[in-house]
Amino acid sequence: MIILGIDPGLAIVGFGVIEKGKYKSEVIDYGVIRTPKEDTLPVRLEKIYKGMCELINKYKPEHVALEELFFNTNSTTAIAVAEARGVILLACIHNNLKLFEYTPLQIKQALTSNGRADKQQVQFMVKAILKLQAIPKPDDAADGLAVALCHSQTNLLLSGTDIH
Secondary structure, three states: OEEEEEEOOOOEEEEEEEEEOOOOEEEEEEEEEEOOOOOOHHHHHHHHHHHHHHHHHHHOOOEEEEEOOOOOOOHHHHHHHHHHHHHHHHHHHHOOOEEEEEOHHHHHHHHHOOOOOOHHHHHHHHHHHOOOOOOOOOHHHHHHHHHHHHHHHOOOOOOOEEOO
């Protein structure tokens, strides 16, 4: 099964594509979709939408796993990221993909067995589980892989929220 993991953002959307086999998961690709801050919000959202459609067409994932948004301070940033997340969801729905979302706590728990793990612990586990030579860069790409791994290691019938 091909899983596309997404770490939503407006400036940077992290993604990780893995293939879940019977006994292990392997990396197919990872990276980021970037939008310049000089662009208007509608143009940035269009770039994210088009970037998502390109990823979907290239890798043909069976499932897409997204990190749920969690903001407790900057509501302006939260709104912009939520709008970016909306176009990500739209690209997935337009391509008839099965969507699942996970909280940061669920992702940390799935990868480290500790819901309070820090970013470095999660990144170390991404590297270890996928048998990579180095931690994926930038951090957003590693986060996209973490979301995909969370989905691959979670009982799909009982955990995660299917949003499609």
